[in-house]
Amino acid sequence: MKTFYFLLLLMLVMACNRKSEEAILARGSSFRLIRTDYYGSPASPASFRSTHYNYDENNLLREIISENTNGAVDSKQVYRWTGGNTLRVEQHFTNPPWSSSIQSGQPLKIYSYDDTVFNPDTTLRKRDNYSIQIDNKTEYRSTTTFEYEYGKQIKRKNIYTSNGKLASYTLLYYDNRGNVTREDLYTNVSNTDRPNSTTTYEYDNAPNPYRTARLNSEISWYMSANNIVRQTSVNLVSGISSDEQWTYEYRPDGYPARQVYTDGRKEEFIYNQ
Known part of the structure; x- marks a missing residue:
């Protein structure tokens, strides 16, 4: 009888995990953003960077690969599930991300990763950030936690240092379409009279292509x-x-199909349909 209940519990856990993964990233549709081409110099249209979004057989985001102007890969994000509701995002580069130059043709190396833990209802619970040192040792850097109101809208984002001290927090405000309209950043956490900086956003009425990939790094850009x-x-x-x-x-x-900057730069969106 104990074996039966254990197997039943295991099946339920596995089913919940699959449901969470599908709800978090799959979106129930095969329509996907598969590439963006960024033209950074209006005077040289042939010089551009491409970013490729690769998915697995279940339409879950697997890799984001960035190519420089000569077509060589210089960075990659790898998405992998390490537990039932934990998504690991690894940052790979051809040279240290703090370097001012890009070394083409060098092998990719992991320099950091985030472990994002989701709640059972697929909302974000926390994100732990780690860096990989020169001696390949892993160092825990910080934790970000998320607070909610009105269902699944993130109201507050808290960043804690490696010793557990609150370093900063951000308050978010939304319109009635679910877009983030304002972010107030408090870096002096002992003073709640006013934020240190404020960012406001205005939107069009068209669907956001990044939501098909459901990137979770910047809430305003990727989840609005x-x-x-x-x-x-x-x-x-x-x-x-x-x-x-x-x-x-x-x-x-x-x-x-295309995002145009005021100085003539542009970014083109390519989909699988």
């Missing part, structure tokens, strides 16, 4: 329903501010 057309940031301590704007060209189905 629509595409950012304007991003305004101001540091309330230094007074330094920035204002960036974009326009889009769209496919017949509404998804962006």
Whole structure:
């Protein structure tokens, strides 16, 4: 009888894990963003970088591979499930990410990874960040936790140092379409009177192609329903501010085909359909 209940429990756990994975990343559709081409120099259209999004047989994101202007791979993100609700994202580079140059043709090496733990309802619970040292030892760096309101909308994001001290937190605000409209960053956590910096976002009405990959690094860009057309940031301590704007060209189905910067740079989106 104990064996029967153990097998039943194991089947339930496995079923929940599969359900969570599918709900988190699969989106129930085979439609996928498979490549973006970034043209960073309007004067040289032939010079561009490509990013490839690769999926497994279940349409779950497996790798993001970035190629430099000569077509050589210089970075890669690897997505792998290490437990029932834990997704590991590894950062591989041809040379240290803090270096100012890119060494073409060098072998890829892992320099860091994040372990993201999901709640049973597929919301983010926490993300642990690790770095790989020169001697290949793994060093725990920080933890990010997430707080919610109104169902599955992240209201607050907390970052803790390796010794467990709260280093900063961000408060997020949304519109009625599920887009992040403002992020208030508090780096002086003992002073809650005002944030250290504020970033606001404006959106179009078209579907966000990055949601088909469900990247979880930047909430505003990758998890909002629509595409950012304007991003305004101001540091309330230094007074330094920035204002960036974009326009889009769209496919017949509404998804962006091209994102155009004010200075002529552009990014093109390629899908599997």
